[in-house]
Structures are given as structure tokens and as C-alpha cells.
Amino acid sequence: SRSFSGTHFTVRPPPRRPVRWAIRAIGINPEIRKAEEKVVDSVAVSELAKPVTPYCRCWRSGTFPLCDGSHMKHNKATGDNVGPLLLKK
Amino acid sequence: SRSFSGTHFTVRPPPRRPVRWAIRAIGINPEIRKAEEKVVDSVAVSELAKPVTPYCRCWRSGTFPLCDGSHMKHNKATGDNVGPLLLKK
Ligand code: FES
Numbered sequence: 001s002r003s004f005s006g007t008h009f010t011v012r013p014p015p016r017r018p019v020r021w022a023i024r025a026i027g028i029n030p031e032i033r034k035a036e037e038k039v040v041d042s043v044a045v046s047e048l049a050k051p052v053t054p055y056c057r058c059w060r061s062g063t064f065p066l067c068d069g070s071h072m073k074h075n076k077a078t079g080d081n082v083g084p085l086l087l088k089k
Numbered sequence: 090s091r092s093f094s095g096t097h098f099t100v101r102p103p104p105r106r107p108v109r110w111a112i113r114a115i116g117i118n119p120e121i122r123k124a125e126e127k128v129v130d131s132v133a134v135s136e137l138a139k140p141v142t143p144y145c146r147c148w149r150s151g152t153f154p155l156c157d158g159s160h161m162k163h164n165k166a167t168g169d170n171v172g173p174l175l176l177k178k
């Protein structure tokens with residue numbers, strides 16, 4: 001740290017507090033069903049109504065566990081490349 | 090900023106450079122098929138072999154698009170609560 005000295009004085013600012021860095025992995029699901037310890041969903045595939053049903057893997061869908069297209073906004077905002085799982089009858 | 094003053098001197102450290110903060114959303118898929126613009130997978134549900142087949146939604150599986158249980162390590166490391174989609178015949 002800097003010091004300022006003269007004949008009769010020394011002024012020394014207190015040492016700076018060191019900046020502490022941490023690298024930590026962060027979660028991928030900010031909002032969906034956070035009261036659940038683990039969000040697992042089941043699909044009875046014999047009951048699928050449509051030829052193709054997209055299921056969300058981006059954790060941003062307003063209709064989770066179904067995909068509502070929100071992965072597009074997520075990808076654009078972050079540079080990510082995630083997309084749904086398509087269940088085909 | 091601090092200053093130290095006496096009869097014949099003033100010592101003033103230069104102003105600290107401001108710390109710049111940025112809040113930015115980050116992606117959820119660090120590794121899987123990053124050469125693809127969007128990772129979409131299809132399952133022909135009539136061809137499922139087992140009564141229950143788990144599909145990954147955590148983007149950490151070594152057998153993606155299938156779940157290999159890696160969501161457990163991810164949840165433990167991050168405090169997240171994600172889990173697979175179970176396809177049931
Ligand atoms: S909205 Fe999440 S994958 Fe489409």
C-alpha cells in the first residue's frame with residue numbers, strides 16, 4: 001500500500017481489504033417449483049394426444065414441463081443452444 | 090476518499106477506480122453439442138424399450154439426451170433442484 005513520508009510524519013492508509021474471488025457453479029432453474037427438492041415429471045406416452053409434443057429442457061417455460069418456446073428468448077439472451085425434447089407418437 | 094491534513098500539508102490518495110458491476114443471464118448448457126445452434130432431440134415413443142426411460146433436463150448427462158444421474162451432482166454442487174423427464178410406456 002502507498003505511504004506518504006516527511007521529516008516528522010508518516011501517513012499510511014490502512015491496508016486495502018483483499019478482494020476475494022470465488023468461482024462457483026450456479027443452478028439452471030431459477031424459478032420452477034423451487035419448493036420441490038427435485039423436479040421430476042412423468043409422461044405416460046400412450047396418452048400423448050398430438051403427433052409431436054415438445055417438452056421443456058430450458059427451465060424457462062411458462063407451461064413447464066411442456067415447452068412453450070421460451071428457450072428461444074433464453075438462447076438469444078445468453079448465447080446458449082438449448083432446446084426441447086420432442087415426443088413423437 | 091480519506092485525506093490526512095496538517096498545518097503544512099494535505100495528503101490525499103487518488104480516487105479509487107469505480108468497480109463496475111454487470112448482471113447478465115448465463116447459459117445452462119456448458120458442454121453438450123455446442124456446435125449445434127439448438128439442441129433438439131426426438132423420441133419415437135413407440136420404440137421405447139423399457140417401462141420407464143429417464144431423459145435429461147440438466148444438461149450434465151454423459152449419455153445425453155438420456156439421464157445418467159448427473160443431475161444429483163449438479164444439484165448438490167449448486168443447490169439446484171432439477172431432475173429428468175420420465176417416459177413411461
Ligand atoms: S421452453 Fe424450455 S425448451 Fe422450449
Ligand code: FES
Pocket residue numbers: 144145146147148149150151155156157158159160161171172173174
Ligand atoms: S443427468 Fe440430467 S436430468 Fe439426470
